[in-house]
Amino acid sequence: MTSIDTPPTSEAPVDPALPAALHGPVLAWFDRHARDLPWRRPEAGAWGVMVSEFMLQQTPVVRVLPVYEQWLARWPRPADLAAEAPGEAVRAWGRLGYPRRALRLHAAAVAITERHHGDVPRDHGQLLALPGIGEYTAAAVASFAYGQRHAVLDTNVRRVFARAATGVQYPPNATTAAERRLARALLPEDETKASRWAAASMELGALVCTAKSEDCGRCPIAERCAWRLAGKPAHDGPPRRGQTYAGTDRQVRGRLLAVLRESADPVAQADLDVVWDEPVQRARALDGLVADGLVEPLDGGRYRLPLS
DNA sequence: CACCCGTGGTT
DNA sequence: TAACCAAGGGT
Numbered sequence A: 001m002t003s004i005d006t007p008p009t010s011e012a013p014v015d016p017a018l019p020a021a022l023h024g025p026v027l028a029w030f031d032r033h034a035r036d037l038p039w040r041r042p043e044a045g046a047w048g049v050m051v052s053e054f055m056l057q058q059t060p061v062v063r064v065l066p067v068y069e070q071w072l073a074r075w076p077r078p079a080d081l082a083a084e085a086p087g088e089a090v091r092a093w094g095r096l097g098y099p100r101r102a103l104r105l106h107a108a109a110v111a112i113t114e115r116h117h118g119d120v121p122r123d124h125g126q127l128l129a130l131p132g133i134g135e136y137t138a139a140a141v142a143s144f145a146y147g148q149r150h151a152v153l154d155t156n157v158r159r160v161f162a163r164a165a166t167g168v169q170y171p172p173n174a175t176t177a178a179e180r181r182l183a184r185a186l187l188p189e190d191e192t193k194a195s196r197w198a199a200a201s202m203e204l205g206a207l208v209c210t211a212k213s214e215d216c217g218r219c220p221i222a223e224r225c226a227w228r229l230a231g232k233p234a235h236d237g238p239p240r241r242g243q244t245y246a247g248t249d250r251q252v253r254g255r256l257l258a259v260l261r262e263s264a265d266p267v268a269q270a271d272l273d274v275v276w277d278e279p280v281q282r283a284r285a286l287d288g289l290v291a292d293g294l295v296e297p298l299d300g301g302r303y304r305l306p307l308s
Numbered sequence B: 001c002a003c004c005c006g007t008g009g010t011t
Numbered sequence C: 001t002a003a004c005c006a007a008g009g010g011t
Helices: A018-033 A042-055 A061-074 A078-082 A086-093 A100-115 A124-128 A135-145 A155-166 A177-186 A191-207 A249-262 A269-273 A279-291
Strands: A296-298 A302-304
Touching: A018 A177, A018 A191, A042 A061, A042 A100, A042 A135, A061 A086, A078 A100, A086 A100, A086 A249, A124 A135, A135 A191, A155 A177, A155 A191, A249 A269, A249 A279, A269 A279, A269 A302
Parallel strands: none
Antiparallel strands: A296 A302
8 A cells, every 4th residue: 555556636536427517507507608709700710719819828808809800800811811921910919918929820820821721720730730829729729610529728727627626726837637637537528519618618717717706606516616615715835926027028028019019110229228228138128029030120220020 | 847928907 | 006817838
């Protein structure tokens, strides 16, 4: 009886009856309460789903909505975006944040045009190979756009599963193998039902089982929730990394790029210098933007969004 | 695996 | 008000 054969508690087997007990209530709740988001409408297509997933990486739905509409109207197919200069994608990204996502979405559109005849690939592995698409986004596009059966583990789903199945308030900082195993165990066998489940469990986390003020009174699985049944114990592990922003390179980069986004013409060094008074940090931030391909340096100390 | 990468609203 | 949070990905 040594500990080497004892699985850690985080890898406890899933209650065999749990999946079926959760599917009905959550799917029925989703039928009634799902938001009518534009990327969920049939006309969005796989490209619409993919654009929305890029924009929703760390950016709230309400801020994505207007930019999404502009992008799909301007670039209705991957080839339309691929034909543009990458700097135009960065400019149209506006203030969504993390502008490297715009660059990667543009690069993904180029790859789709070159390697996939302009159609968003259906295969999870091919999606994963595209720039800016990781484990989550590949599964999300395959599931939401093509109705495939994939475990879609985003921050909402991870929180819902941590509470309902594992009985803790928050999931670990980084996604664990135990979480992936749990997500697979909870995934309905039927493909259509599985893709619906992915969207429904995510929506439940976004609307009801939220990070701070969860509303168990509106939760369809409150009676089955391990965390609630345990008396909703507070998170004990290490605090999740706080992200300070003021004074960081990210803030400087944001200010520099804002100047370049607003200008149709190349910008003089002096017009960038005014956004931050500390010259060393300012130079480091600008160099970083150039290294990332977000900014193109020109002769005479001028800069612009990248044309290529 | 820890850290970096924007932005703005909420508590 | 500082901290936290928001459909992550890349290194």
